[in-house]
Amino acid sequence: MSWPLFAEQCLNGLQFGLMLFLLAAGLTLIFGIMDLINLAHGSLYMLGAYLVASLAQATGSFALGLALGVAATAAIGMALEIAVLRGLYRRDHLSQVLATFALIMIANETTRALWGVQPLVLNVPAALSGSVQLFAGIRYPAFRLLIIAVGLAVALALYFLVARTRLGMLVRAGASNREMAMVMGTDIRWLFTAVFGVGAGLCALAGAMLGPLLAVQVGMGENILILAFVTVVIGGIGSIRGAFVGALLIGIVDTFGRAFIPTGLRALLSPAVADVAGPSLASISIYLLMVGVLFWKPQGLFPARG
Amino acid sequence: MKKKLLCLALACFCAASALAAEKIKVGFITTLSGPGGVLGVAIRDGFNLALEHTGGKLGGLPAEVIIEDDQQKPDVAKQLADKLVKRDKVDFGTGIVFQNLLQAAQSSFLGAETFYVSPNTGPSDLAGANCNPYFFAVSWVSDSYSEASGKNMQDKGYKNVFVIAPNYPGGKDVVNGFKRYYKGAYAGEVYTKLGQLDYAVEISQIRAAKADAVFFFLPGGMGVNFLKQWHQAGMGVPLFGTGWSFDQDTLAAVGEPTLGALNAAHWNLDLDNAANKKFVADFEKKYGRLPNEYASQGYDAAMLIDAAVRDVKGKVEDKAALRRALEAANFKSTRGAFRFNKNHFPVQNYYLRQVVKDDKGRFVNKTVATIFTDHPDAYVAACKM
Numbered sequence: 001m002s003w004p005l006f007a008e009q010c011l012n013g014l015q016f017g018l019m020l021f022l023l024a025a026g027l028t029l030i031f032g033i034m035d036l037i038n039l040a041h042g043s044l045y046m047l048g049a050y051l052v053a054s055l056a057q058a059t060g061s062f063a064l065g066l067a068l069g070v071a072a073t074a075a076i077g078m079a080l081e082i083a084v085l086r087g088l089y090r091r092d093h094l095s096q097v098l099a100t101f102a103l104i105m106i107a108n109e110t111t112r113a114l115w116g117v118q119p120l121v122l123n124v125p126a127a128l129s130g131s132v133q134l135f136a137g138i139r140y141p142a143f144r145l146l147i148i149a150v151g152l153a154v155a156l157a158l159y160f161l162v163a164r165t166r167l168g169m170l171v172r173a174g175a176s177n178r179e180m181a182m183v184m185g186t187d188i189r190w191l192f193t194a195v196f197g198v199g200a201g202l203c204a205l206a207g208a209m210l211g212p213l214l215a216v217q218v219g220m221g222e223n224i225l226i227l228a229f230v231t232v233v234i235g236g237i238g239s240i241r242g243a244f245v246g247a248l249l250i251g252i253v254d255t256f257g258r259a260f261i262p263t264g265l266r267a268l269l270s271p272a273v274a275d276v277a278g279p280s281l282a283s284i285s286i287y288l289l290m291v292g293v294l295f296w297k298p299q300g301l302f303p304a305r306g
Numbered sequence: 307m308k309k310k311l312l313c314l315a316l317a318c319f320c321a322a323s324a325l326a327a328e329k330i331k332v333g334f335i336t337t338l339s340g341p342g343g344v345l346g347v348a349i350r351d352g353f354n355l356a357l358e359h360t361g362g363k364l365g366g367l368p369a370e371v372i373i374e375d376d377q378q379k380p381d382v383a384k385q386l387a388d389k390l391v392k393r394d395k396v397d398f399g400t401g402i403v404f405q406n407l408l409q410a411a412q413s414s415f416l417g418a419e420t421f422y423v424s425p426n427t428g429p430s431d432l433a434g435a436n437c438n439p440y441f442f443a444v445s446w447v448s449d450s451y452s453e454a455s456g457k458n459m460q461d462k463g464y465k466n467v468f469v470i471a472p473n474y475p476g477g478k479d480v481v482n483g484f485k486r487y488y489k490g491a492y493a494g495e496v497y498t499k500l501g502q503l504d505y506a507v508e509i510s511q512i513r514a515a516k517a518d519a520v521f522f523f524l525p526g527g528m529g530v531n532f533l534k535q536w537h538q539a540g541m542g543v544p545l546f547g548t549g550w551s552f553d554q555d556t557l558a559a560v561g562e563p564t565l566g567a568l569n570a571a572h573w574n575l576d577l578d579n580a581a582n583k584k585f586v587a588d589f590e591k592k593y594g595r596l597p598n599e600y601a602s603q604g605y606d607a608a609m610l611i612d613a614a615v616r617d618v619k620g621k622v623e624d625k626a627a628l629r630r631a632l633e634a635a636n637f638k639s640t641r642g643a644f645r646f647n648k649n650h651f652p653v654q655n656y657y658l659r660q661v662v663k664d665d666k667g668r669f670v671n672k673t674v675a676t677i678f679t680d681h682p683d684a685y686v687a688a689c690k691m
Contacts, residue, residue: 005514012506117343118559119530124538131540139513141538144506213538214503215530215559223503258507262496275497279473283499 004137009259010252015144017251018151022206023224024231024243025158026199032238032304033174034192036085037093039100041203041228042221043107048073048204049211049220050115053122062125070204077200081193089192108218117218122211147209154205155244162240171195175238175304230286234293236300245301250286257285330364330615330622331372333390335383335411336401338375342526344555345403345600346375349425352597352604353401355589356612364608365615372396378403380410387414397622398423400607403600405429405448405476416440419625421632425607426600428651430479434685437649442632444606444639446572447651447683448476449483451548454570454656454677455521456487459546461677466493468517468543470508470532472524473497480523480548486684493517498524505532509539519544524551530560537563544568549671552661553598557669564661564669572654573599573641574673581609581638596670602640613637645680649689653682 027041051072056065084103088096123129128142162168170191173181182188207216214220231250235242262278269277293301334353336346350373363369372394376383383402390396391414399415399422402408408427415422416438424443432438433447459467467490471477477497493515496508512520520543524532529551536545549571557564575586575596585605589597597605610632617631618624635644647653656678659671 002514005510008510008513009507012504012510015506016504112339112343117339117347118555119527121559121561123562129538131538139540141535141540143538210503213531213535215527215534217527217530220527223501255507258498259511275495279497279499283473 002137004135005259007135007138008140009255011140011144011148012259013252013255014248015148015151015251016255017248018148018155019206019210020224020227020231020250021151021244021247022154022202022209023228024235024247025154025240026202027228028232028235028238028240028243029171029175029195030199031232033171033178033195034085034089035178036089037096037100038085039097039225040080040103040107041199042223042225043104044073044077044200044203044221045207045224046111046218046221047076047107047207048200049122049207049216050111050120052204052208053120053211053216054115056122062123066205066208069208070201073204073207074197074201077203078193078197080200081196085196086189086192104222107221112218115218119215119217120211122208122216124212143212150205150209154202158240167191167194172304227286230290232300234290234300236297236302236304238304239300239302242300242302242304249289253289254286257282261285329368329370330398330611330620331370331394331396332364332611333387333394333396333399334371334373334401335376335386335390335399335407336373337378337403337407338373339377342378342403345426346401348553348555348598348600349401349403349604349607351593352585352589352601352606353425353608355585355592355601356605356608358592359584359588360608360612364612365617365620367615367620373401376402376407376411378407380407383407383411384414387411391415391418391420396420398611400425400611401604402427412441421625421628423607423610423632425603428683430683430685433649433651433683434688435690437689437691439629439691442610442646442650444610444644444652445603446654447685449479449486450572450656450681450683451550451570452480452483452521452523453487453684454658454681455546455548456484458568458570458658458675458677459519459521460488460490464488464519465490466516466518467491468493468496468512468515468520470496470498470505470512470520470522470524472500472502472528474500476525477523483684484521484523488521498528500528502528503531505535509535509541512543513539513541517543519546521546522551523548530556533560533563533567546570549573549599549659552659552671553600554596554670555598557661557671558595561669565663567661568674569659569661569671570656570677571599571659571671572652572656573602574657574659574671576671576673577640577642577657579638579640579642582640582642585640596668606637606639606641606644609637609639610635647682647686648691649683649686650691651683651686653680655679656681 052069055068056062124143131139131141231246235246261282265274265278338346374386403426405427428443428447471481545567547569549569552569613636614631618627645653657673658675660674662672664670
């Protein structure tokens with residue numbers, strides 16, 4: 001294996017991990033603080049991508065569409081929390097799964113009715129549509145570099161928000177012991193709404209950043225939701241730091257699994273066996289990682305609850 | 307007395323059913339919702355346009371088309387097929403988009419000796435050892451497009467090709483079709499997870515492998531994702547695919563990243579025959595978009611049924627005569643001359659198409675060469691019919 005290929009695959013893993021982080025950060029907070037299993041998180045991601053794509057088309061500017069779309073999705077998320085999800089906090093997880101699964105179906109059919117069955121076009125801004133020369137022998141798509149930059153910036157901003165601000169302190173308190181935080185006088189209702197809004201906004205940001213790479217279509221949220229849940233479980237429920245490390249781990253393991261397991265196996269086994277085993281092994285590599293983490297650290301890598 | 311009357315009534319009823327039917331019932335099961343809904347909508351629209359051209363009739367008799375949505379779920383398709391055959395007693399079945407759905411539903415039609423005209427999926431077993439007197443396909447066998455792609459790349463003299471397809475039986479079948487005609491070396495062969503979203507890893511591998519061309523088969527949303535990412539990576543390696551990845555609906559949705567890509571198919575917008583010109587012009591007038599191959603297959607399925615019913619003068623109960631009429635395929639296909647092989651699959655041309663911008667700024671396929679002329683599928687020899 002050559003060094004440029006290795007470096008390129010590292011960038012791919014980093015980029016994939018950071019996108020997962022945007023989704024998992026919101027999910028882990030909602031799961032950890034509100035104890036709510038929100039399957040509809042993927043629907044907010046889909047909705048965000050659709051809104052950003054439509055608004056970018058209407059305004060003619062990707063940046064403007066991005067800003068408006070993220071704000072609109074955050075607002076929709078907060079409205080959803082107030083109208084529907086608030087009533088579910090006291091219910092058991094089965095009710096939450098059923099209700100949020102229903103939300104997925106409603107979101108999918110509504111999106112299909114509003115935007116049609118065809119995938120939507122969300123084009124990369126012209127300035128970022130090409131690829132750039134990084135080092136000798138490494139060309140990398142400019143837009144993927146932007147994704148890495150945005151992912152790192154959001155991670156830093158979230159770290160600052162959670163570790164350095166009053167809101168972050170309340171979030172941490174809520175995540176480690178919700179009852180105690182309420183007893184100490186925190187207005188937990190508005191905290192929940194705010195957290196849900198931030199989570200929805202991050203979903204929309206992920207949708208907007210991935211929209212130019214992936215098809216913006218109905219059902220896009222379900223594909224990525226499972227990976228986001230795996231991230232949350234690996235990182236530890238309720239922990240932003242855990243989500244960050246977990247997402248990067250998954251990004252790197254998945255990328256390297258796909259890139260190197262099939263070729264590696266071909267060197268060890270007969271081609272017929274390797275061709276069958278390689279791709280299968282590559283696609284379960286992240287679940288093997290999850291099993292390993294849960295075996296040694298059942299609470300995840302960075303458990304938020306003491 | 308009462309008994310006698312009943313017998314008389316029954317006798318009349320039986321006698322009447324031996325005469326020409328009063329109307330032709332078609333059971334149309336297709337995928338109208340879910341991610342695959344685009345394809346079912348295209349087939350249905352093509353079928354409906356054909357009915358408009360025949361004045362709402364099939365073979366001169368009023369047509370009743372019962373359209374059902376299978377939601378891309380095999381169990382739903384099976385239930386609908388049972389309902390259409392047993393309760394609605396349809397004369398023909400058609401419409402199914404996906405192979406796994408047809409496999410679930412086919413026994414309901416074929417077991418009840420109801421003719422099924424496939425407007426899309428063409429499983430290789432039905433073309434070969436399991437060919438069936440009641441099954442007809444106006445489309446292709448599932449590896450025909452990749453056979454044509456392989457032949458084209460062999461003829462063009464490519465020596466080191468990179469192949470990428472999803473890791474499921476359908477993906478392997480398509481690659482096998484490609485390998486039947488492309489005999490050069492492989493710079494790499496990658497099978498990805500079905501439904502994979504991001505192809506950055508594979509694109510990096512292709513770049514490192516220094517392939518002189520790439521053949522990809524990634525149906526549906528996977529192909530859209532791959533094309534967008536391929537475009538952004540600025541690869542400069544010629545990209546070849548099957549016509550399924552470059553149908554007109556996909557070109558309209560994906561746009562710029564498809565420009566210049568080469569693909570193989572049995573039909574195109576610009577095929578020069580009277581039936582196709584009428585089809586393309588009227589489709590655009592009726593639906594406000596250009597048709598794709600799925601729509602052309604839906605149109606041809608309806609026209610085949612129309613011709614067969616006309617040839618038996620409406621006596622669809624005479625199954626042997628109806629089969630002969632379907633085999634004769636006395637209709638004007640949008641692909642030009644049409645002929646069935648003995649396995650009830652078409653013997654037809656396959657074309658090389660390239661995505662270009664037309665004078666209205668739309669992305670369309672332009673036919674650049676004929677790859678196969680009167681090409682039979684690879685399975686017909688195994689069919690004992």
